[in-house]
Amino acid sequence: MSVPRFVIKKNMNKSSVTGKSMQNFLTDAVLRDVCLRITGQEEYTVDFVGNDYEDDCLPESYNKGRLAVLKYGDKNAFISFSEEEAKGRNSAVQSVGTAFNIYYQSEAENKELYYYFLGAGVRFQTEFFMNAYRQMQTIGFRFLNAEVLDLAIVSYGSVEDFISSRKIAAQKNRSNKASYVTKERFKDIEIYGKTYGANKYDAAMLGFTASVLAKRHGQHITLYEILEKNLRHMPESCARTLKLMGNVDIVPTDLEFDRKQFTENNSLRSPRYKSNLLGRVGIKRCALCNCEIPEIIQGAHVWPVSIIKKQPLTFDEQLRHAISGDNGIWLCENHHKLFDENIIRFDNAGKLDISGVGKAARAFIMKITDEDRIPSVYHSAGFFEYLALRNRAAGL
Ligand SMILES: [Zn+2]
Secondary structure, eight states: OOOOOEEEBBBBHHHHOOOBBBBOOHHHHHHHHHHHHHSOOOOOEEEOOOOHHHTSSSSSSSBBBSEEEETTTEEEEEEEEOOOSSOOOOHHHHHHHHHHHHHHHHHOEEEEEEOOOOOOOGGSHHHHHHHHHHHHHHOEEEEEGGGGGSOOOOOOSHHHHHHHHHHHHHHTTTTOOOOOOEEETTTEEEEEOOOOOGGHHHHHHHHHHHHHHHHTTTTEEEEEEETTTTTTOOOHHHHHHHHHHSSEEEEEEOHHHHHHHHHHHOOOHHHHHHHHHHHHHHOOOOOOTTTOGGGGGEEEEEEOHHTTSSSSSSSHHHHHHOTTTTEEEEEEEHHHHHTTTSEEEOOOSBBBBOOOOHHHHHHHHHHHHHOOOOOOOOOOOHHOOOOOOOOTTTTT
């Protein structure tokens, strides 16, 4: 076999300003180690090339994704390198997402995808990073020196597995609530992705991971981009990868989308409403029976859309109430219907009231209901205002 050859774009983003290039951290010791671990031999050559160099394994212009390519035999190994120190979550996720895009979109044959830790791994094993590695391994990254971590990286087995691990992380860490994966029906996975600022690559990584897992069971993914005022879509390169993956539809949802939904129906299947509710209280779980089967959990309006539409308010004011995360509870289909029909009521303090229900129905409701009041996670001034408005409208 001929000597393995690294080809590496030396300039990074803003190299001319920062003075930093790939050569700063890709020392001989690092490259030799990488070469040995991939090919079994230590001897290599390396070409640090300029922005104009063309190769179908490399990005155009400067180095993106902290990427090196090692050509050996007829193989092309794409290797993305960690930061030397775990500086920011976002830059780490961004370079991984970018490396995956370049790998996935490359037309080179015999592609392999690797990740290499620079520096001491212990700094990189917070829960956030461990979850990121699980996603990376799931989408095909192979870790060259995972022994620098104390913990093992375990791939996700299914979308359901992935969703439930995200739930646990979201419960522990309320600050990480930019994007959500959930399930509407078995074949119908939904991602609500906020795609502005630091979140844009996080939404894309969720999409990559869910796509790979969903393929195993013929499931389909809808990724709703929750666009804010500045209307930032996810990076175009990520959108292109998701499209190539073949089972992901990206649906951009701006306020115009919600206006249309609001005008056309009263149930308001608005991605933004669901995203706001997920952002406010987290996971889909019935507030009354704690059922967590996502297929039968729905966002129930506290102040109903049909009532909101009758208010002497401007259209945008009405819409604001209709999509507010304060104006909702997750309920299973049974409890949702009972709530909509005002068979189940709550007083203005959130206490369950089924006193007006007949004996047999009451026995059934008690059988299927665990909670006697709205769980505290929902309690906010806005929520109780909506509850009072609901009760007033129902003449309660
Ligand atoms: Zn329920």
